[in-house]
Amino acid sequence: MRTTYISKAAQQIKPSGIRKFFDLASTMEGVISLGVGEPDFVTAWNVREASILSLEQGYTSYTANAGLLSLRKEISAYLNKRFHLDYAPDDELIVTVGASQALDIAVRAILDPGEEVLIPEPCFVAYEALVSLAGGKAVHIHTNAERGFKASAADFEAVLTERTKAIILCTPSNPTGSVYTKKELEEIAAFAEQHDLIVIADEIYAELTYDEAYTSFAEIAGMKKRTILISGFSKGFAMTGWRLGYVAAPAYLRDPMLKIHQYSMMCAPSMAQFAAEEALKNGLEDVEKMKKSYRRRRNVFVDSLNEIGLDCHQPGGAFYAFPSVKKTGMSSEQFAEELLIAEKVAVVPGNVFGPSGEGYIRCSYASSLEQLQEALVRMKRFVQKTGAVQ
Missing domain, CATH: 3.90.1150.10 (Aspartate Aminotransferase, domain 1)
Structure with a gap:
């Protein structure tokens, strides 16, 4: 036994x-x-109504693994208009069951056992657990209030090893609400480029910034090729219970994530996808x-x-x-x-x-x-x- x-x-x-x-x-x-x-x-009512209408019209079957193409086109257009990002609907986007699932398939797609992920903390409680479940090791970067709870390239450099594979960067941050400036992101981008690291950019709160224009990490010059962008509809669109997120990444990173998504989740719920499409069209x-x-x-x-x-x-x-x-x-x-x-x-x-x-x-x-x-x-x-x- x-x-x-x-x-x-x-x-x-x-x-x-x-x-x-x-x-x-x-x-x-x-x-x-x-x-x-x-x-x-x-x-919003029009978003809920779109989901109800999809049910009344009988759209209750699986969608494509990557999500409705019509929704991916709306996400692509939104990312371009809102954040100046260019992601192809066909091969650079996956609709996921919340941003949490997007994070899960991201770390599982890139990590081999023992590889390290650098994570500024305080941070979202799921990061370390997801990295561990993927066989990796979370390496925490200490931050403090005096510096706005933000990590610098020098902080990352101090804990870099030959096993370092990626960075998880959340901006705006959960739990601190801190937002990295464009200059701060550029310094981290230069570090990632120098050491050939992947950056998982958790930008689920990107719609909710209050004082300055928001800069996406993938927007930094040369960073799209090494960025896995995580976002969704829970926070900015008040759709937590719908469990709908997405991941945007170049095809060489997106394709292995799609394979994991196919076997672990199949696809996101169709009625939630129709709701999200309406949110992007008429909910801004x-x-x-x-x-x-x-x-x-x-x-x-x-x-x-x-x-x-x-x-x-x-x-x-x-x-x-x-x-x-x-x-x-x-x-x-x-x-x-x-x-x-x-x-x-x-x-x-x-x-x-x-x-x-x-x-x-x-x-x-x-x-x-x-x-x-x-x-x-x-x-x-x-x-x-x-x-x-x-």
């Missing part, structure tokens, strides 16, 4: 720290949740309205966090604030747990996003302004009780 039937990789990955606090909060009444990164907007005004609302909430929420003594840098994108709780003398996890119990406000401890996140908490401001203001009242009351923040 075997001692275990579970693979070492599955045994070693940790459950999501985000879900831990979300699940705990869901058992309590009167909780204001700033935990899960999900828009509070409902998917809704995206802009949501973006303006998030920007207003960001300004109110971040300013208020600083006023109550939770120092917070100004996030340039996404819908997260990442304030410091160091003045309270509590760890990230202790602060989050005690805040939830005492004041019924759910946040995510920063340490779940990597060691650089210790001493911080992630707060999603994708909630109504009224809820955010009530959460701030409760948080102020809580930090004043500690006596560490006046």
